[in-house]
Amino acid sequence: MSLLQLNLDGVRNLQSVDMAPSPRINLINGVNGSGKTSLLEGIHILGMGRSFRARQLKNVIQADTPYMTLYGRLEGDPQVSLGVRRLRGSSELELRVKGDKNARLADLVEVMPLQLINPDAFRLLEGPPAGRREFLDWGVFHVKHRFLEIWKRTRRALKHRNAMLRHGRIDPRELGVWEQELATWGEQMDTLRRAWFADFLPVFEETLERLLPLPGLTLHYARGWDKKRSLADVLEASRATDQQMGFTQQGPQRADLRIKLNKQPAIEVLSRGQQKLVVSALKLAQGRLLESASQRHCIYLIDDLxxxxxxxxxxxxxxxxxxxxxxxxxxxxxxxxxxxxxxxxTTISMFHMKHRSDGLSQLVPEG
Ligand SMILES: Nc1ncnc2c1ncn2[C@@H]1O[C@H](COP(=O)(O)OP(=O)(O)O)[C@@H](O)[C@H]1O
Ligand SMILES: [Mg+2]
Known part of the structure; x- marks a missing residue:
């Protein structure tokens, strides 16, 4: 999957971008504040429906501009077009994938797999499990086709169970129904995650070996509940304490990837530079596995390498x-x-972000 055409209108300080990127390496240079990160941000929004540096998309829209429109055309036979538009006054993201106005976010994500490596990326190790779970689920989503459905059903059951626990109004029959749902789908989610992880681990190890050999580094998948018991048993046994806490304490919503060096948490013993390389190896391994498992390529956005x-x-x-x-x-x-x-x-296509007198920046190909 590579972008043959990219158009961005109304994004940050970028003068309308009309770019024909190379299917391989595109190098974008420019001084600080010229808009390099904004270009990557635009591609990220096009492929993921969200920014990696703004919580609210309205802040990405160019000042004094009513909306932003992002458009891309991906290689393929037939080629795939995708578009995203966000009005300043609306909280809704308008999506279009292959001409379909009713497309959903998952359709966007599916057609354009993206990986981002930027100066914040080492937070994948340091930060809360949610980031690592998202990383894990990205991989599972792209190679296991039933995952999205299973993930949605699990989330729905968990939401209902948590709502009952939180409000303390427990109808044992209703609780039983949601618990059973959660147990069924949660186990399936674990099965898919575990299968993905078994494929991922050797690819990660090989990638890390090439990037930075770190003997003693281990990567482990933790499913979120007791290894020896079924989720149904765990949910039943923890009902009373879950009720006290007001939420479900164990389950697939607590899954994590644990990274250790000689049995100590990697984050406590690796240097910052080593952490960055481990994160780079994780992210490169995602793309390599996607390639070998589904013959699809993901697009890499790399900021400030x-x-x-x-x-x-x-x-x-x-x-x-x-x-x-x-x-x-x-x-x-x-x-x-x-x-x-x-x-x-290797041929490298060079682009330059050029400051203009009106304060905006223009992307210029360099010969
Ligand atoms: N909504 C916006 N409208 C117009 N300009 C913006 C907006 N948000 C940020 N900017 C400006 O756009 C520039 C974006 O810089 P950035 O993409 O981070 O540059 P670089 O990565 O090249 O250092 C900054 O100068 C910033 O002040
Ligand atoms: Mg930048």
Whole structure:
């Protein structure tokens, strides 16, 4: 999946973008504040329906502009078009996928798998489990087709059970019904996550070995409840304490990926630089597994890479990307540092973010 055409209108400080990216490596340079991250942000919104740096999409809309429109055309036979529009005064995101106005967010996410590596990425290790769960579920969603349905049913059952626990109005029969639903779908969710993880682990280990060998580093999937008991048993046994707490304490909603070095939490023992490489290996492994499992490529958005890695690791990282044959959008304030990281035969399309006198920036291809 690569973007053949990208149009962004009304995004941050960007003058209308009309870009024909290369299916491989696109390098975007420009001074601080010129709009490089905004370009990646636009692609991210187009593929995920949300920004990676603004909680509210209205803040991404260009000042004094009533709306933003994002459009992309993906390679394929036939080519796939997708569009997103957000009006300043509305909280609704209008989506269109392959001409279908009733498209949902999951359709968007499905046609354009994206991975982001930016200076905040190391939070994947440091931050709460929700981020790692999202990472895990991204992988499962893209390779296991039943996952979305199972995930929705699990979430629905959990919502009902939690509402009953919270309000303390418990009709044992109704609680039993939702518990059974939760147990059934939650077990299925675990089965898919576990199957995905079994495929993911060797790919991750191999990727990390190429990027930064760290003997003693382990990655483990924790399903969110006792290993030895069924979810149905766990829910029944914890009913009383769940009621005291007002929510369901164990279940697939607590799943996590645990990363350790010699049995200690990786976050406590790895240097910041090592953490960044581990996160990079996780994210590159996602794309590599997607490729081998479904012959699809994901698009990589990489913000400020030279600032993150030393020259040696930067070229290891770039080489892994080159081997993957995927489309990459990568930003830099020092284009030379990044240019040198690639093998000589790799063609790199260069773009420059040029400040204009009206305060906006224009994306200009460089010959
Ligand atoms: N909604 C907006 N409308 C117009 N300009 C904005 C808006 N939000 C941010 N900006 C400006 O756009 C620029 C975006 O910079 P950014 O994309 O982070 O640049 P870079 O990544 O090249 O450093 C900043 O100068 C910022 O002040
Ligand atoms: Mg930036």
């Amino acid at each position: 030279p600032a993150e890695l030393d020259a040696h690791h930067r070229s290891q990282f770039c080489q892994l990307l080159e081997d993957m044959q995927c489309q990459v959008f990568i930003t830099s304030v020092e284009p030379e540092a990044l240019r040198q990281a690639w093998q000589a035969q």
